[in-house]
Amino acid sequence: MNLKAIFFLSLSFFIITLNGHAKIIGKLLVNGSEKHVMQVSQATNLEVFMVDDTTGETLTEYRRMHMKYMHFVIMKNDLTVFKHIHPYLDAQSGKFMMPINLPNGDFDNQDAKKAITEPGEYHVYAEVDFKDIGMRKFHWILTAEGPGENVFRERQLDLNIGHNKIFKYFADDGISSTYGAKYEGVLTYHTIQGCGGNFLTFKLDIKEFDPQFGYKAIDSFTPWLMMGGHVILLNTAKAGEKRPSVFAHLHSKMPNLENPSFEFTHFDRNIMNKDKYSFWVQFGHRGKILSIPFVFAYTPPEAIELACN
Ligand SMILES: [Cu+2]
Numbered sequence: 001m002n003l004k005a006i007f008f009l010s011l012s013f014f015i016i017t018l019n020g021h022a023k024i025i026g027k028l029l030v031n032g033s034e035k036h037v038m039q040v041s042q043a044t045n046l047e048v049f050m051v052d053d054t055t056g057e058t059l060t061e062y063r064r065m066h067m068k069y070m071h072f073v074i075m076k077n078d079l080t081v082f083k084h085i086h087p088y089l090d091a092q093s094g095k096f097m098m099p100i101n102l103p104n105g106d107f108d109n110q111d112a113k114k115a116i117t118e119p120g121e122y123h124v125y126a127e128v129d130f131k132d133i134g135m136r137k138f139h140w141i142l143t144a145e146g147p148g149e150n151v152f153r154e155r156q157l158d159l160n161i162g163h164n165k166i167f168k169y170f171a172d173d174g175i176s177s178t179y180g181a182k183y184e185g186v187l188t189y190h191t192i193q194g195c196g197g198n199f200l201t202f203k204l205d206i207k208e209f210d211p212q213f214g215y216k217a218i219d220s221f222t223p224w225l226m227m228g229g230h231v232i233l234l235n236t237a238k239a240g241e242k243r244p245s246v247f248a249h250l251h252s253k254m255p256n257l258e259n260p261s262f263e264f265t266h267f268d269r270n271i272m273n274k275d276k277y278s279f280w281v282q283f284g285h286r287g288k289i290l291s292i293p294f295v296f297a298y299t300p301p302e303a304i305e306l307a308c309n
Contacts, residue, residue: 023053026138040146041117048096060094061131066225070128077121078152079278083111119150139243155295164189166296174292184215187294195308197269204262217260222284228254229262229283235275274299
């Protein structure tokens, strides 16, 4: 074997090792079981860890993203329930623990207390940043059983008040309401066609109700996890699909009175089809993290040929 052959052989071995290392299996245990079934409103322990498929070892080295080692999103499959929590890492074992349906004094885990109170199927997403590998996202399906009916509720589109402009009134628990509700929200989105996909920009204006003056811009938002606003943009999984085809986590800087809009951007690599999308936004105001769903119909622009260079 000549030197060149040895070089290529060792190079290919190196690549296989790298790929092998990069294959990671995400494990979710629900009350210690891999069955992923729980009872609604019952205290439940979720345990998450990531295993290197080649060595069988649990990974332990994580970097924080937006202050947290793991961002965990629980969504009912009809997208009507949304919870965003942060499991606790045990640095020694590499295991993340998250008790749910139990009181939790952690401001960043306000959603833990009533995480799953309705029967149904839930998508569970974990986002982490491995020290040596980078960011990864994991997905599981969790079934919640219990009293009550498992209903798949069709989401209602929010009121469209113009070209790609969605409007709603809502209370601080996120429930849609009418004039006089605590908040008014206007979501505008805009598409720019680019090479290999579309660049979407979202502008969100939230105003607070004042009995004397009506809805007024807010200068009292508070940052959460270092950002002004957080969004999960997604659609529902179609028949035969395990998970939504779109799941994007977006962030906005802090709005102020000069620039009162939250601004989010997303580069869509032509995955967003004509569909109904949920834009679950979270922001801090008056000591509380609000979670508000905006639902809109999106049609991608006609495909055009753009040179990529
Ligand atoms: Cu998070």
